[in-house]
Amino acid sequence: MNAVLNELNVPIRSEADLVTARLRGREIASTLKFSSSELTLIATAISEVTRNILSYAGSGDLDLRLVRQGQKVGISIVARDRGPGIADLFSAMQDGYSTSGSLGLGLPGSKRLMDEFDLASEVGKGTTVTMTKWKM
Amino acid sequence: MNRSRAPILKLGETLIASVQEALMDADLVGLRDELVAEVKKYRATCVIIDVTVLDVLDSFAARTLRHIAQMTQLLGARTVIVGIQPDVAFAMVQLGLTLEGTETALDLEDALSRLKIRVGRERSAQ
Numbered sequence A: 001m002n003a004v005l006n007e008l009n010v011p012i013r014s015e016a017d018l019v020t021a022r023l024r025g026r027e028i029a030s031t032l033k034f035s036s037s038e039l040t041l042i043a044t045a046i047s048e049v050t051r052n053i054l055s056y057a058g059s060g061d062l063d064l065r066l067v068r069q070g071q072k073v074g075i076s077i078v079a080r081d082r083g084p085g086i087a088d089l090f091s092a093m094q095d096g097y098s099t100s101g102s103l104g105l106g107l108p109g110s111k112r113l114m115d116e117f118d119l120a121s122e123v124g125k126g127t128t129v130t131m132t133k134w135k136m
Numbered sequence B: 001m002n003r004s005r006a007p008i009l010k011l012g013e014t015l016i017a018s019v020q021e022a023l024m025d026a027d028l029v030g031l032r033d034e035l036v037a038e039v040k041k042y043r044a045t046c047v048i049i050d051v052t053v054l055d056v057l058d059s060f061a062a063r064t065l066r067h068i069a070q071m072t073q074l075l076g077a078r079t080v081i082v083g084i085q086p087d088v089a090f091a092m093v094q095l096g097l098t099l100e101g102t103e104t105a106l107d108l109e110d111a112l113s114r115l116k117i118r119v120g121r122e123r124s125a126q
Helices: A016-030 A036-057 A106-113 B025-042 B059-074 B086-095 B108-114 B121-125
Strands: A003-012 A060-069 A072-081 A116-122 A126-134 B008-011 B014-018 B046-050 B078-082 B103-105
Touching: A003 A016, A003 A036, A003 A072, A016 A036, A016 A060, A016 A072, A036 A060, A036 A072, A036 A106, A036 A126, A036 B059, A036 B086, A060 A126, A106 A116, A106 A126, A106 B086, B008 B025, B014 B025, B025 B046, B025 B059, B046 B059, B046 B108, B059 B078, B078 B108, B103 B108
Parallel strands: B014 B046, B046 B078, B078 B103
Antiparallel strands: A003 A060, A060 A072, A072 A126, A116 A126, B008 B014
8 A cells, every 4th residue: 555645636627627737746746856758747647537537527636646655656646537437448448449539548548658557437426547657 | 818828920821830838628729720710811831830838748639739730731731840849759659649640840940941931031132
């Protein structure tokens, strides 16, 4: 289990929150001295999962957490919504699969950007994406 | 809304859209519509979009830039995206994004030289 060093919640209600989420993510991650290219990977992943909240659920929450696991520290991002949920989790993780007309790269792409990635969803209840990037 | 975030300059038959700050989706869509309208209005043959200030190009932004390039091409104009930062390029590749079929250049100067557009003294000497 990860110890939480610092936590910040960003409510996702409108498109403007997407820009805020990326900015807050960069800010909190930079306190761990991630490299500029790692910060860009993190901000891009935040952008994708936040956009999913807005596209599919309309609103939700983003939790940005600085975590420690043994000797390593990192940033853990939890994107959660109470939207319609994802019926086909396997397809949702395939490149190019989309039910909204997007490129279908958001979830599989974010998984490639981060070190750990977990997708949990229940139809009618909502979706939670948890992803972590460790400081190398 | 787009006007302030990405003003469009006209230089001969070229339109230059210079993104000034982080864009929201609506700004990008606004920029797309505005550019397409202005290509027709000014009979522009080239469009340059400068994204130097953007610290993230996610899937929506990449798709919209690609759409702009395709739409302007259908109107007979060539679009060049300039200023993608190395960190942003790295993240785009990891994410699986390409701007396939869309011309890119290192920066505005590079794009202008490729498009053989001369500015300043050289031009008045012609």
